Amino acid sequence: MKEPQTLRIHDTLTDTLQPVLPADGKRVGFYCCGPTVYASAHIGNFRTFIVQDVFRRVLELSGTPVKHVRNITNVDDKTIKASQDQGQSLNEFTAYWTEKFHADCAAMNLLGPQIEPGAVEHIAEQIEMIRVLMEKGHAYRAEDGSVYFRVESFPQYGRLSKVSERELTTTTTARSEDEYDRDSLADFALWKAAKPEDGDNFWESPWGSGRPGWHLECSAMSTKYLGPGFDVHSGGIDLTFPHHENEIAQSEACTGETFARLWLHVVHLMVDGRKMSKSLGNMYTLDDLKAKGFLPAEVRYGLIAGHYRKHLNFTLPGLEAARPNLQRLARLDRQLHEAAGHPKLPKYAALCKRDNNPDALGRFAPAFASLLDNLNVPKALGETFRAAGELEKQPAAATEADYFGLRVLLEALGLELPPVEVEEAPEEIRALAEARLQARADKDFAKSDELRDEILALGWRVKDVKGGYELEPA
Ligand code: AMP
Ligand code: ZN
DSSP: OOOOOOOEEEETTTTEEEEOOOTTSSOEEEEEOOOBOSSOOBHHHHHHHHHHHHHHHHHHHTTOOEEEEEOBBOOSHHHHHHHHHTTOOHHHHHHHHHHHHHHHHHHTTOOOOSBOOBSGGGHHHHHHHHHHHHHTTSEEEOTTSOEEEOGGGOTTTTTTTTOOHHHHHHSOOSTTGGGSOOSSTTOEEEEEEOOGGGTTOOBOOTTOSEEEOHHHHHHHHHHHHHOSSEEEEEEEGGGIIIIIHHHHHHHHHHHSSOOEEEEEEEOOEEETTEEOOTTTTOOOBHHHHHHTTOOHHHHHHHHHSSOTTSOEEOOHHHHTTHHHHHHHHHHHHHHHHHHTTOOOOOOHHHHHHSOOOGGGGGGGHHHHHHHHBTOOHHHHHHHHHHHHHHHHHOGGGOOHHHHHHHHHHHHHHTOOOOOOOOOOOOHHHHHHHHHHHHHHHTTOHHHHHHHHHHHHHTTEEEEEETTEEEEEEO
């Protein structure tokens, strides 16, 4: 039987490294806060979604299946306002941006979550949760028909974000909630009473017409699809407070059970020292970068190259490093594929079923081990290029395990390799290769080997192919 290997991640709640193990012994339940669909997601958003994708891939490839749920926020102030500005219904408008999000995800090779619920499609579940919270005395209705969670009723509030009660009452918490009438500044909306500017974007509830607050959707949908307690919850670091703190309060007050066991937060993508965000106007979308000539795989590479627990500063020249690195991996992949006797390209699902213990990963075992150690992608890439250097110098030493090891690693990172670019060799190199071809025709193998080494010393590798030779940069 295949023994799963253990992935460790940094858990925000305990501020320690924790093993990721499925509580039910079968699958890791994984909930990610998804996009708000009112415009293209920017690459800062994608940094978070891609790290979550790598997390899932590493778990699956190390032998632990994952049930991945990621919501779509398709009703909030931003989606309502933007749909009205466009003269479209909320449904029509958010469906368009959801589709665009899916297209960008596919281009950057993200695995789709198995379940992708939308907030609008789960109003009933959210109302039911509010009903229970009211019944248990954790929520109250304000005069205008909005319903608030009473933070004071949940003494554990602040455990995740380490926010103190004093800070809570002196800071406004989230998204325009201060427009509403609540008992304490810390209290947050579970239900927002309909306002004239919402147009026809409201639903009926026992407290009057309105719509659910943003925090509630994640509590309701994670509970529905993963149960009241599940393994891992994730989002960008900005969601720690108040969003995730509020999710914990609502869910645990409602169900009486521990909500998520581990919390995985991704540190921000920055531009010139500031968080990349739509509101700051310092953002790039995938389309912006494609228009500048970058491939989606290069953008993905650039977004994972830094450790998820550190700020990653985005620059266009920095992103240019992705192309030669991916080219080098593509040449290596081709070299190892040949050395392994051209096996059929193993699919992701097949690699997940394989026993990817260190012995089976050849020279790429240390790289995969770095991923298991708190998703250390920069270290994994360093290990990969170190192995690449060895294999480029000694192609004959390549084993089948090296090929599969590289495939596992590329799948873990979700890197789709571009076709190998053919670089025209200079005249001098081609002349040497021609001389070598002649030496081989004359069966003068000593001379042929000598010329091969001379070509290599000049930075090119000559390879024999049917009817001739190929030259590639070494
Ligand atoms: P939103 O669509 O605004 O709800 O955000 C979707 C996800 O992107 C959330 O997990 C955010 O925390 C995350 N996010 C937003 N800005 C950034 C950024 N600059 N870097 C990394 N993640 C971000
Ligand atoms: Zn959420």
